[in-house]
Amino acid sequence: MIKRSEYERVQEQAAAAIRAAGIQLTAAEAARIEVVDFGLSHVAVEGVQVFTMFATERISAKVLVMLPHQTEPEHWHPPVGGDPGKEETIRVIAGTLLFFIPGPDTMREGWVPAGKAGCYSCRHEIVLKPCDQLTLPPGTKHWFQARDGGAVFYSFSTCVRDGLDRFTDPAIVRQTVISEDDEVEAGAR
Numbered sequence: 001m002i003k004r005s006e007y008e009r010v011q012e013q014a015a016a017a018i019r020a021a022g023i024q025l026t027a028a029e030a031a032r033i034e035v036v037d038f039g040l041s042h043v044a045v046e047g048v049q050v051f052t053m054f055a056t057e058r059i060s061a062k063v064l065v066m067l068p069h070q071t072e073p074e075h076w077h078p079p080v081g082g083d084p085g086k087e088e089t090i091r092v093i094a095g096t097l098l099f100f101i102p103g104p105d106t107m108r109e110g111w112v113p114a115g116k117a118g119c120y121s122c123r124h125e126i127v128l129k130p131c132d133q134l135t136l137p138p139g140t141k142h143w144f145q146a147r148d149g150g151a152v153f154y155s156f157s158t159c160v161r162d163g164l165d166r167f168t169d170p171a172i173v174r175q176t177v178i179s180e181d182d183e184v185e186a187g188a189r
């Protein structure tokens with residue numbers, strides 16, 4: 001759950017980061033940026049911002065924004081019917097992105113969010129800087145995190161079925177619920 005005012009503030013931060021990275025964005029597009037809190041209600045700690053440029057039945061292109069020190073929870077894209085699951089290539093545009101996949105523990109710069117050790121099993125750290133890219137085969141567990149300045153990166157993938165993504169953290173709900181600020185204030189009175 002995220003308050004409308006916080007949703008809009010994070011959305012503006014994400015739009016500013018995208019523009020600072022040199023990518024043009026109309027006002028209407030900036031208003032379409034999705035702020036995802038994974039139902040964990042602490043978007044600055046675990047969350048992601050997504051601008052979908054397009055998503056057809058077969059391919060999609062997005063710009064993802066991570067706020068400074070924000071972590072996208074560990075997840076994988078499972079097979080669906082005859083499809084092996086989403087294959088994804090990411091390419092960093094700005095900032096430093098720490099990417100974690102299965103493999104030997106090389107974690108140096110990253111950290112697991114407090115109290116969440118059981119929800120992040122991958123400890124193989126890959127440090128991605130602008131122009132670095134990585135292709136993730138379908139079904140591979142992964143999570144990622146931004147350093148101090150945040151990160152902006154492209155995500156190109158096969159058909160997106162975000163609703164089917166699996167997360168290690170059982171508390172996660174993929175759909176972000178926005179609460180109106182007046183409701184919260186009314187409740188506080």
Ligand code: ZN
Binds near residue numbers: 076077088
């Ligand atoms: Zn993913």
